[in-house]
Amino acid sequence: MAELKIIGGGLAGCEAAWQAAQRGVKVKLYEMKPVQFSPAHTNPDLCELVCSNSLKGAGLDNACGLLKEEMRRMGSLVIACADETSVPAGGALAVDRDKFAALVTKRIREHENIEIINELVGDINPDEYTIVASGPLTHGSLCDAIARLTGAEYLSFYDAAAPVIETESIDFDKVYKSARYGKGTADYINCPMDKDEYTAFYEALINAERAPLHEDIDKPNVFEGCMPVEIMASRGVDTLRFGPLKPKGLPDPKTGREPYAVVQLRQDNTEGTMFNMVGFQTNLKFGEQKRVFSMIPGLENANFLRLGVMHHNTYINSPEVLKATFGMINYPKVYFAGQITGVEGYVESAVSGLMAGMNAAKAMKGEEELVLPTSTVTGALSNYITVGAVKGRFQPMNANFGIIEHHVGRIKNKKERYLAIAEEALQSLGEALGN
Numbered sequence: 001m002a003e004l005k006i007i008g009g010g011l012a013g014c015e016a017a018w019q020a021a022q023r024g025v026k027v028k029l030y031e032m033k034p035v036q037f038s039p040a041h042t043n044p045d046l047c048e049l050v051c052s053n054s055l056k057g058a059g060l061d062n063a064c065g066l067l068k069e070e071m072r073r074m075g076s077l078v079i080a081c082a083d084e085t086s087v088p089a090g091g092a093l094a095v096d097r098d099k100f101a102a103l104v105t106k107r108i109r110e111h112e113n114i115e116i117i118n119e120l121v122g123d124i125n126p127d128e129y130t131i132v133a134s135g136p137l138t139h140g141s142l143c144d145a146i147a148r149l150t151g152a153e154y155l156s157f158y159d160a161a162a163p164v165i166e167t168e169s170i171d172f173d174k175v176y177k178s179a180r181y182g183k184g185t186a187d188y189i190n191c192p193m194d195k196d197e198y199t200a201f202y203e204a205l206i207n208a209e210r211a212p213l214h215e216d217i218d219k220p221n222v223f224e225g226c227m228p229v230e231i232m233a234s235r236g237v238d239t240l241r242f243g244p245l246k247p248k249g250l251p252d253p254k255t256g257r258e259p260y261a262v263v264q265l266r267q268d269n270t271e272g273t274m275f276n277m278v279g280f281q282t283n284l285k286f287g288e289q290k291r292v293f294s295m296i297p298g299l300e301n302a303n304f305l306r307l308g309v310m311h312h313n314t315y316i317n318s319p320e321v322l323k324a325t326f327g328m329i330n331y332p333k334v335y336f337a338g339q340i341t342g343v344e345g346y347v348e349s350a351v352s353g354l355m356a357g358m359n360a361a362k363a364m365k366g367e368e369e370l371v372l373p374t375s376t377v378t379g380a381l382s383n384y385i386t387v388g389a390v391k392g393r394f395q396p397m398n399a400n401f402g403i404i405e406h407h408v409g410r411i412k413n414k415k416e417r418y419l420a421i422a423e424e425a426l427q428s429l430g431e432a433l434g435n
């Protein structure tokens, strides 16, 4: 049987390689690291998480939690490794990013059907079975090869990463650990602000100097989920207080009252020596980040282990060029997976790799490819990205309950409603997989 070539060893490429290899297909996984690193990648291992260490909500009342559960039931490598390397994060699934990448790399390296080739790929041969999973920061002439195959103009926007702080540099006399509304474990560090502190911080933030970009990031093609904190702040003085700095359900134990605003920090590694600033993706100049973020109570002497950055992001016009299987309409042996298809997020990228890897393997073995029903979140997301989105107005999409088809009637309580939809989705998945 022919071999499957996968370009890119990130979230999507690793999951795709695993799925195909588990079905008996020989895989050559091409990854340009450590020969070449993108501006956001630093770890030579596969499956690197470039920004937050959170894979979002763990519960079934969260669409990304449901997505992870569907993936578990489909034998996902990425989710299995995330479960094994998780760190405490309240209701979310967060991981120790280095342990996570090392574990995925080990599993891939040990698989008898996978060969890892550390090489920069510059072209695509449409006559070979190939999955393109080179991510939002696709490097070099591969971009031109993709443009030639898709025949479509690239769409692009910017993604942003938040700073990471050394835990021992946080002033624990000023901050407190708690869970919102006392639900779950108190894993987040909360930095409370009174009105004067917030106002001074807000003024400094909106007036701070931003790093230059090749494109105006105020344009609407900045995806909402990656909005830099300074751009969000510039929408109005209270926007942050109703967004990432929301104090609701987080009373300060010193006063017993909810502060005016709260900056939250989330654990970033197993040892708990690093915390990242939740919602603080930013494009401020490095010196400005240190100056402005050190105004946050508790962070006056913070040691910033990593500062926020913004990067170009590239994705193809999937609804015009892909089938619901993630294979190309015009080149049946070529598949796309990951952020480059327009899915948004770590887990979403991995699930598109799961479907592309499974379907490429099925096609190579002469089996019928699988398209999951839109009553599952995997099927709904795949459908939206490949065929469902409005042509000409395609924007990246993450997992959410809005795209799932269901028969759940009116349930007032949102959590109960989502749980009912999730139950239906898991049942549909079981039926589609023949379980």
Ligand SMILES: Cc1cc2nc3c(=O)[nH]c(=O)nc-3n(C[C@H](O)[C@H](O)[C@H](O)COP(=O)(O)OP(=O)(O)OC[C@H]3O[C@@H](n4cnc5c(N)ncnc54)[C@H](O)[C@@H]3O)c2cc1C
Residues within 6 Å of the ligand: 007, 008, 009, 010, 011, 012, 013, 030, 031, 032, 033, 037, 038, 040, 041, 047, 048, 049, 050, 051, 052, 053, 119, 120, 121, 122, 133, 134, 135, 136, 137, 138, 139, 140, 142, 159, 160, 161, 309, 310, 311, 312, 313, 337, 338, 339, 340, 344, 345, 346, 347, 349, 350
């Ligand atoms: C700065 C930044 C911050 C982000 N923050 C978050 C976040 O906090 N949460 C979130 O859910 N998502 C975030 N994202 C989106 C994130 O990239 C995706 O969710 C996810 O990593 C995409 O997975 P992927 O497999 O498509 O790409 P990647 O994980 O980027 O993997 C692509 C791989 O392909 C390799 N590659 C590229 N070009 C070539 C080539 N020519 N030849 C060989 N190999 C190549 C790269 O080295 C890389 O390892 C962020 C993205 C960026 C750029």
